[in-house]
Amino acid sequence: MAYFNIDADKQVTYDAIVIGSGISGGWAAKELCEKGLKTLVLERGRIVQHVKDYDTMNDDPWDYELRGALTAAEQKKHHKGGRTGWGSKDTEHLWADDEANPYTEVKPFMWLRAHQMGGRSMLWGKQTYRWSDLDFEANAKDGHGVDWPIRYKDIEPWYTYVEKFAGISGAPLGLPHLPDSHFLPPMDMNCVEKDLKARIEKTFAGRHMIIGRVAHLTEPLNGRGKCQYRNRCSRGCPYGAYFSSNAVTLPAAHATGNMTIRPYSIVQSIIYDDTKGKATGVRIIDSETNEVIEYNAKIIFCNASALSSTQILLNSTSDRHPAGLGNDSGELGHNLMDHTYRVGAIGRVEGHDDSYYKGRRPNGIYIPRYVNLDEATKSDKFLRGWGYQGGAGRGGNPANETSFGASFKDNMLKPGPWEFFITGFAECLPYHSNKVSLDTTSLDKWGQPTLAIDAEWGENELAANRQIQIDAVEMLTAAGVKDVLGFDNQHEMGNGIHEMGTARMGRDPKTSVLNGTNQVHGAANVFVTDGACMTSSSCVNPSLTYMAITARAANHAVSELNKQNL
Amino acid sequence: MDRRKALRQTSWLAGAAITGPAILSLLQSCQSASRLDWQPTFLSNDEAEFIAAIVDTILPRTETPGALDVGVDIFIDKLWAQTSDEAGQAQVRSDIAAFDATCKQAYGSAFAKCSPEDQHKALEVAEANAGTFNPGVWGKAVGVQKPVGFYRSLKSTAIWAYITSEEIGKNVLNYDPIPGGYDGCIAVDSVGNKWSL
Numbered sequence: 157m158a159y160f161n162i163d164a165d166k167q168v169t170y171d172a173i174v175i176g177s178g179i180s181g182g183w184a185a186k187e188l189c190e191k192g193l194k195t196l197v198l199e200r201g202r203i204v205q206h207v208k209d210y211d212t213m214n215d216d217p218w219d220y221e222l223r224g225a226l227t228a229a230e231q232k233k234h235h236k237g238g239r240t241g242w243g244s245k246d247t248e249h250l251w252a253d254d255e256a257n258p259y260t261e262v263k264p265f266m267w268l269r270a271h272q273m274g275g276r277s278m279l280w281g282k283q284t285y286r287w288s289d290l291d292f293e294a295n296a297k298d299g300h301g302v303d304w305p306i307r308y309k310d311i312e313p314w315y316t317y318v319e320k321f322a323g324i325s326g327a328p329l330g331l332p333h334l335p336d337s338h339f340l341p342p343m344d345m346n347c348v349e350k351d352l353k354a355r356i357e358k359t360f361a362g363r364h365m366i367i368g369r370v371a372h373l374t375e376p377l378n379g380r381g382k383c384q385y386r387n388r389c390s391r392g393c394p395y396g397a398y399f400s401s402n403a404v405t406l407p408a409a410h411a412t413g414n415m416t417i418r419p420y421s422i423v424q425s426i427i428y429d430d431t432k433g434k435a436t437g438v439r440i441i442d443s444e445t446n447e448v449i450e451y452n453a454k455i456i457f458c459n460a461s462a463l464s465s466t467q468i469l470l471n472s473t474s475d476r477h478p479a480g481l482g483n484d485s486g487e488l489g490h491n492l493m494d495h496t497y498r499v500g501a502i503g504r505v506e507g508h509d510d511s512y513y514k515g516r517r518p519n520g521i522y523i524p525r526y527v528n529l530d531e532a533t534k535s536d537k538f539l540r541g542w543g544y545q546g547g548a549g550r551g552g553n554p555a556n557e558t559s560f561g562a563s564f565k566d567n568m569l570k571p572g573p574w575e576f577f578i579t580g581f582a583e584c585l586p587y588h589s590n591k592v593s594l595d596t597t598s599l600d601k602w603g604q605p606t607l608a609i610d611a612e613w614g615e616n617e618l619a620a621n622r623q624i625q626i627d628a629v630e631m632l633t634a635a636g637v638k639d640v641l642g643f644d645n646q647h648e649m650g651n652g653i654h655e656m657g658t659a660r661m662g663r664d665p666k667t668s669v670l671n672g673t674n675q676v677h678g679a680a681n682v683f684v685t686d687g688a689c690m691t692s693s694s695c696v697n698p699s700l701t702y703m704a705i706t707a708r709a710a711n712h713a714v715s716e717l718n719k720q721n722l
Numbered sequence: 723m724d725r726r727k728a729l730r731q732t733s734w735l736a737g738a739a740i741t742g743p744a745i746l747s748l749l750q751s752c753q754s755a756s757r758l759d760w761q762p763t764f765l766s767n768d769e770a771e772f773i774a775a776i777v778d779t780i781l782p783r784t785e786t787p788g789a790l791d792v793g794v795d796i797f798i799d800k801l802w803a804q805t806s807d808e809a810g811q812a813q814v815r816s817d818i819a820a821f822d823a824t825c826k827q828a829y830g831s832a833f834a835k836c837s838p839e840d841q842h843k844a845l846e847v848a849e850a851n852a853g854t855f856n857p858g859v860w861g862k863a864v865g866v867q868k869p870v871g872f873y874r875s876l877k878s879t880a881i882w883a884y885i886t887s888e889e890i891g892k893n894v895l896n897y898d899p900i901p902g903g904y905d906g907c908i909a910v911d912s913v914g915n916k917w918s919l
Contacts, residue, residue: 216899216919217886223797224886227804241861346906385901386919502857502864512913515904550916555878556854560780560845568881569786569895571916577859641857643864 170196170416172713173438173453175423175468178275180686180702181459182401182409183318187710188457189414193717196451197409198421198440200460201252201271204278206402210392212246220245236261237268240651247390250279260595262610266650267463273419274402275461276653279390282371282398282518283545284324285696286315290333290529294583295692298539301491301586302662304691305672308335314704321408322399322703323377326369334524334543334696341374342367343383346513348505348548348574349521355635356523362533363526363631368519368545371399371700380404385515398518420444422602425472426456426481426682433476434681434722441602455681455713455722459706462687463492463592466658467607469669469676469684470594482659482669482676482684489593491586491660492611493693495652498645499621500544500579501628503637504552508574512550520547523578523631525695527623538619539585542695544628546578576637580624583695585616586657590649611649621646654698656690674709681722685709760796764803764811768832769818773798775834776821777880779841786894792887794880801879817872821848848873891918 171193174184181197188195203209217223224244226234234243236254243251252269259267270276289308296303312335319338327342345353345367353365372383373396380403381395389398396403409415421440427450429436437452458465466489472481480488523544527533552572557564590611598606613621621644629642662668665677670689676682685706687698694701716722762770774795781789789795802814821844822832828847829840836844852874856863870878884890891897895918 214899216888216891218888218891222801222804223883225801225805228807231805344904344906349906385904386899498859498862498864500859500864502859510910512908512910513904513906514898514908514913514917515901516917516919517904517906551857553855553857553878555874555881558849560849560877561842562782562784565781565788566784566786569885569915571910571913575857577857577864579859641865643856645862645864 167416168450169452170194171453171717172196172455172457173198173451174457174459175438176200176275176459176461176464176686177273177401177406177417178270178459178461178686179277179280179401179699180706181275181457182277182405183703183706184457184459184683184685184710185401185409185415185417186405187707188455188714189409189412191710191714192412193414193455193714195409195415196453197406197415197417198423198438198451199273199417199419200422200443201273201419203417203419204273204392204402206396206407207392207394210394211249212391213388213394215246215391236266239266240268240653242268246388247279250390256601258598258600259606260598260608262608263612264648265609265611266648266653267607267609267655268650268653269461269464273406273417274400277400278392278402280653280699281697282389283522283697284319284322284326284337284369284371284700285522285543286335286337287311287694287696287701288333288335290525291692291694291696294540294694295586300539301692302660302664302667305661305663305668310672311701311704311708314708315700318700318703318707321378322371322404322700323373323380324369324700325372325374327366329364329366329524331364331524333529337369337700339369340377343370343372343374343517343519345521346548347511348508348576351508352505352548352576352635352637353521356631359634360526360631363523365521365523368522370519372518373397383518385517387516387518389518422604423460423468424448424604426458426468426679428472428474428477428481428679430474430476435481435679441604443602446602454717455683457706457710457713458682458684458688459686462655462658462690463607463609465684465686465688466592467594469659470592471605477678481679481682484665484678485667485669487588487660487667488669489658490588490591491657492590492592492609492649493584493586493654493656493690494611494649495584495654495693495695496542496580496582496613496617496621496624496646497652498579499582499624499628499643500546500577501625501632501640501642502575502577503632503640505548505574505576505637507636512571520545521578535623537623538616540583540616540620540695542580542582542620542624544578544580544624546576548574548576551575576632576635578628578631580621580628581652581654581695581697582617582620582624584649584693585614586660586692587614590657592658609650613646613649654687654693656687656693656698659684659688660691661689662691673712674705680716681713683709683713762796762799765799768834769815770795770799771834772818772822772832773876775836775841776845776876777884779838779845780877780880781884787889789880789884792884792889794883794887797883797887798876798879801883814872821872845873852877885918
């Protein structure tokens with residue numbers, strides 16, 4: 157598949173430009189190309205073609221000189237991202253270079269970026285949950301942030317649409333606040349998870365423990381193979397079993413013959429024509445040659461990732477938009493959200509020493525939100541709520557044994573004790589004070605202003621975290637788990653890698669950046685459909701909602717284009 | 723002793739059901755001569771001898787290969803050479819020196835030169851004094867992780883180096899690169915050793 161069209165530099169006019177090729181950019185490319193638009197996809201990094209460029213997909217630990225550990229130089233290159241604990245040699249090449257791509261942490265903030273075709277869609281956790289009106293109505297009900305301009309009924313058909321193509325495995329539960337998706341068969345729980353599920357659900361009315369809903373195929377779909385339970389997803393899946401732009405949406409866009417993807421393209425700004433009252437194109441810097449090139453299009457989809465999209469908008473100034481494209485309200489860059497994370501409990505499970513499992517399941521269990529659903533579950537300590545992810549497995553740490561020598565070594569080769577953990581993901585309120593801005597005094601090596609990130613958890617998130625830990629300890633203890641250790645390791649935002657907001661949708665141009673179909677106020681032919689557009693953060697993982705919002709906006713864009721409204 | 727030969731002998735010994743005391747004498751014969759037959763990158767020869775002796779005491783050869791059979795000592799030298807910054811490397815050197823100083827005081831010689839009995843005593847003391855690792859979730863320790871000290875940290879590194887070696891990962895643990903499916907409930911007896919990956 158020849159993605160890189162060498163004519164890209166000669167041809168400068170397209171019907172549409174998509175900035176970014178991650179989860180939302182891939183969907184924008186697919187939808188626009190399939191509707192017949194000649195589409196230029198601008199990718200900041202290199203091309204990573206499905207299977208062909210998955211360099212590490214079959215590596216074993218001993219294939220690496222350091223068994224996967226990063227050298228001192230590599231650790232330095234990932235000195236910010238490495239704080240999440242994800243760094244290893246098999247995916248090191250897929251995480252952005254923190255030294256070459258600096259940002260300023262006004263307060264501690266982990267910003268994990270992936271600068272290659274597919275972006276973080278190669279690396280994501282694949283947990284996929286629909287949002288509900290509990291989420292879309294939350295701001296309006298408690299007064300934080302502004303009201304979402306859409307409700308569940310607006311997005312529901314688009315959830316179904318993207319789920320059928322992406323392939324989501326899971327089991328229906330019938331909860332109104334966690335609507336069921338269009339499911340492929342669910343993955344299995346192991347025996348300990350089944351046992352603990354029964355105990356937790358028996359003890360705590362209204363709480364459920366389910367297998368995670370994930371963008372992994374459990375049956376073949378559209379020529380993609382099903383999951384082989386290798387759990388080497390992030391390196392790229394040779395079977396195409398999990399959803400990524402590389403394996404799913406970009407090949408579909410390519411198949412139309414309408415897509416040109418241009419790598420090494422750093423978008424400097426979106427070009428706005430004051431007389432026409434709309435955007436006319438995009439200015440890029442070739443990261444390899446430093447050449448500045450302008451591309452023209454009728455519509456522009458900004459899908460660079462939440463903070464990068466906002467960075468581009470802030471850097472796109474004109475007479476009409478002096479403070480950044482779409483910043484009439486002054487809200488561009490504000491209301492940054494993430495999910496709290498790494499707060500929960502872990503312990504040892506007895507009574508299952510004779511059981512084990514086969515296969516490395518790239519999924520765990522999920523405990524849907526059970527607080528602040530209604531009057532009966534209302535808390536007076538915090539607003540909104542959380543869900544838990546977790547799982548059981550045989551682990552333990554032999555290094556902790558106070559023995560050594562022959563029998564220690566032979567025991568260590570046997571399966572370890574069963575352990576079970578849950579960790580909460582709590583909703584973050586949209587605070588105006590949590591913001592990003594351009595730092596014009598600190599330029600990157602392409603001479604571009606870098607981003608300064610100034611955000612921290614509020615008292616509501618901290619209060620939720622306290623309860624997450626208390627409830628986690630209580631649930632594990634009640635389920636008979638031993639040596640339960642409660643923990644709260646959430647020290648800084650960004651760790652959840654669920655950045656949302658900074659160019660929020662809203663009903664009123666005076667208080668929002670985007671309208672109800674993701675069009676920039678004052679630049680109706682520019683659409684922002686990645687995490688930047690989010691008006692609130694829910695407590696469930698956002699990627700599925702990005703997919704649905706993008707497909708919906710692309711449909712609207714082409715419809716408006718055909719009516720000559722753009 | 724030639725490392726490759728040792729590995730082959732181990733495979734041959736696998737069927738012979740040799741247990742504790744015989745293995746110990748085998749180790750002693752291995753250790754009686756200075757056995758550094760490779761050139762360390764980061765460690766001094768004395769430090770390399772220390773690492774070899776301590777990982778061999780923690781993970782000796784039994785029916786399965788020991789730490790030295792799969793080059794754990796050589797790997798640790800390479801690991802520290804390439805992954806530690808200057809401060810980390812200086813810390814390791816001073817930790818080794820401190821461990822040896824304790825051994826000299828208690829048993830009259832550096833750890834590598836101690837008798838197997840004294841080496842066992844030294845590790846029993848080290849075990850009793852070392853902290854423990856908190857459990858981990860998704861690549862990071864949870865809760866407040868107190869320092870575990872040099873010995874526990876080295877033991878952990880040695881175990882990791884051992885189980886990620888090709889010999890152990892492929893031939894001793896259960897190597898199943900493409901499981902094909904997930905069965906959440908099987909009898910542990912049907913598997914034997916734990917999964918490798």
